[in-house]
Amino acid sequence: MKILITGGAGFIGSHVVRLFVEKYTNYHIFNIDLLTYAGNLENLKDIEGKPNYTFIKGDITNEVFINELFEKHKFEKVIHLAAESHVDRSIKDPLAFVKTNVIGTMVLLNAFKNTWKDSFKDKLFYHISTDEVYGTLGQIGLFTETTAYDPNSPYSASKASSDHFVRAYGETYGMPYVITNCSNNYGQNQFPEKLIPLFINNIIHNKPLPVYGDGNYTRDWLYIKDHAVAIDLVFHKGINHETYNIGGFNEWKNIDLVKLLCQQMDEKLNRPKGTSEKLITYVKDRPGHDLRYAIDASKINKELGWKPSVTFEEGLNKTIDWYLNNETWLNNVTSGDYQMYYQKQYN
Numbered sequence: 001m002k003i004l005i006t007g008g009a010g011f012i013g014s015h016v017v018r019l020f021v022e023k024y025t026n027y028h029i030f031n032i033d034l035l036t037y038a039g040n041l042e043n044l045k046d047i048e049g050k051p052n053y054t055f056i057k058g059d060i061t062n063e064v065f066i067n068e069l070f071e072k073h074k075f076e077k078v079i080h081l082a083a084e085s086h087v088d089r090s091i092k093d094p095l096a097f098v099k100t101n102v103i104g105t106m107v108l109l110n111a112f113k114n115t116w117k118d119s120f121k122d123k124l125f126y127h128i129s130t131d132e133v134y135g136t137l138g139q140i141g142l143f144t145e146t147t148a149y150d151p152n153s154p155y156s157a158s159k160a161s162s163d164h165f166v167r168a169y170g171e172t173y174g175m176p177y178v179i180t181n182c183s184n185n186y187g188q189n190q191f192p193e194k195l196i197p198l199f200i201n202n203i204i205h206n207k208p209l210p211v212y213g214d215g216n217y218t219r220d221w222l223y224i225k226d227h228a229v230a231i232d233l234v235f236h237k238g239i240n241h242e243t244y245n246i247g248g249f250n251e252w253k254n255i256d257l258v259k260l261l262c263q264q265m266d267e268k269l270n271r272p273k274g275t276s277e278k279l280i281t282y283v284k285d286r287p288g289h290d291l292r293y294a295i296d297a298s299k300i301n302k303e304l305g306w307k308p309s310v311t312f313e314e315g316l317n318k319t320i321d322w323y324l325n326n327e328t329w330l331n332n333v334t335s336g337d338y339q340m341y342y343q344k345q346y347n
């Protein structure tokens with residue numbers, strides 16, 4: 001089976017590519033990635049020589065290129081992760097998100113449809129989405145698969161739009177698809193623009209920890225490897241035209257999470273208790289900041305038997321260890337353009 005994974009050099013994509021290449025030696029995994037600031041082939045160094053793996057540098061918004069690629073390889077299944085993924089960047093440059101997340105998804109959908117329109121038997125377009133499409137929760141309640149879409153950021157609006165197109169291709173052309181909407185991921189290889197790796201990097205360098213607003217925003221955190229396992233399960237056992245919510249059963253207020261992170265970092269770095277917490281700095285809030293995300297993952301739990309395998313404390317511990325042991329990776333991704341991004345975003 002030929003599987004195209006898009007965005008495989010990014011955070012989640014690289015874990016999914018590795019899992020599939022190592023576990024399914026009878027599949028051939030093609031990873032297409034543009035290698036934007038968020039894509040990094042260092043993430044896949046350990047598997048780059050495997051015979052069932054091919055990397056292709058390319059842009060999913062390039063229609064001619066994508067059509068030719070499908071014509072040449074006839075990918076039977078697609079796992080689509082490539083995206084612009086950071087909310088703060090979407091506030092500064094929304095059009096880039098429409099281009100990659102909406103147009104890019106459309107280009108892939110068209111190529112997939114045109115390749116298999118005579119028979120979609122045993123084919124699959126698996127679209128990876130986010131819980132942010134549901135908008136924000138108040139203090140209570142959970143997002144279920146039937147919660148109405150109500151996106152608030154240009155990022156979540158672009159992801160919502162792409163989800164709708166996937167569904168529309170399913171209804172209109174009979175294209176087989178599944179969609180998963182996942183909560184906030186954390187773990188090794190995450191680009192240090194997102195909360196947890198950004199704050200780990202800042203603590204290492206004794207830099208301020210910029211907490212947006214009052215810090216009382218809530219997210220539901222899931223360890224990356226548990227997300228990759230869920231994707232494997234949905235890919236193989238998910239029901240055609242179904243959506244599954246994936247979450248960590250693990251809600252944290254940002255400020256509580258940051259304090260836990262500070263404690264763990266002080267221990268690892270042999271700094272006196274309370275050192276890292278002193279770096280906490282409340283800064284101007286993010287515009288349109290969603291108050292709370294929390295996933296009801298009972299459908300994937302009951303129907304496919306999935307549940308997270310690590311506690312948050314364990315996952316965070318592994319994550320910190322990885323960043324401390326991979327200083328070169330961290331230094332490489334935070335040199336150059338990152339410094340400019342950081343200045344613009346936080347000063």
Ligand code: NAD
Pocket residue numbers: 006007008009010011012013032033034035036037038039040058059060061080081082083084085086100104128129130131159181182183184185186191
């Ligand atoms: P990421 O930003 O780390 O990686 C995105 C990857 O896509 C990068 O490797 C980048 O080079 C590639 N890419 C960007 N534009 C491209 C283009 N035009 N053509 C080809 N490749 C391109 O993102 P991530 O955190 O790994 O997220 C992956 C997917 O999962 C996204 O669709 C995101 O919306 C979704 N998701 C992420 C989270 C999370 O917490 N990170 C949660 C739920 C869903």
Ligand code: TYD
Pocket residue numbers: 087088184193194195196198210211212213217218219254286
């Ligand atoms: P983030 O990792 O950007 O994920 P998302 O916005 O997709 O949930 O942010 C997680 C939470 O942390 C969110 O409520 C915003 C907050 N946050 C800060 O307080 N400071 C920061 O510097 C960043 C990047 C995020």
